[in-house]
Amino acid sequence: MNKRHFFRYIFIGIFNTITGYGITFYFFYLGAMAELSNFLGYAIGILLSYFLNKKYNFKSNNSHIKDLPKFAISMVIAYIVNLTILIIIFRYYNFSFYLAQVLASVGYVLVGYMLSKYYVFRER
Numbered sequence: 001m002n003k004r005h006f007f008r009y010i011f012i013g014i015f016n017t018i019t020g021y022g023i024t025f026y027f028f029y030l031g032a033m034a035e036l037s038n039f040l041g042y043a044i045g046i047l048l049s050y051f052l053n054k055k056y057n058f059k060s061n062n063s064h065i066k067d068l069p070k071f072a073i074s075m076v077i078a079y080i081v082n083l084t085i086l087i088i089i090f091r092y093y094n095f096s097f098y099l100a101q102v103l104a105s106v107g108y109v110l111v112g113y114m115l116s117k118y119y120v121f122r123e124r
Contacts, residue, residue, distance in 0.1 A: 008057040009113050012049060017105065020045030024101065034097050038086060046075045049112075058121030067120060074115035082108035
């Protein structure tokens with residue numbers, strides 16, 4: 001694993017997390033369902049993540065036509081992991097939505113990084 005990529009991914013992830021949580025928590029505060037709030041936060045975070053990781057982290061020279069579909073598929077997989085964890089922790093174990101969201105993010109980050117590094121933006 002390239003430490004430089006990992007640390008940049010973490011830095012970009014922190015920025016995305018702050019942005020995504022802000023959007024997620026804002027919509028939940030306004031009365032949107034937990035799942036809808038989660039979706040909106042992640043949808044915006046995914047787009048931001050794609051552009052920042054493509055340009056500044058993995059420095060992919062591939063076209064958006066090549067990278068974006070692979071990134072979208074990878075993030076859908078990571079999102080499904082996140083949503084599954086969120087539903088289990090929030091709906092079945094009745095944890096606070098905010099705590100459940102933070103815990104669910106761990107799965108999302110791990111799956112997202114591995115797919116980005118080794119599938120979407122892998123060095124050739």
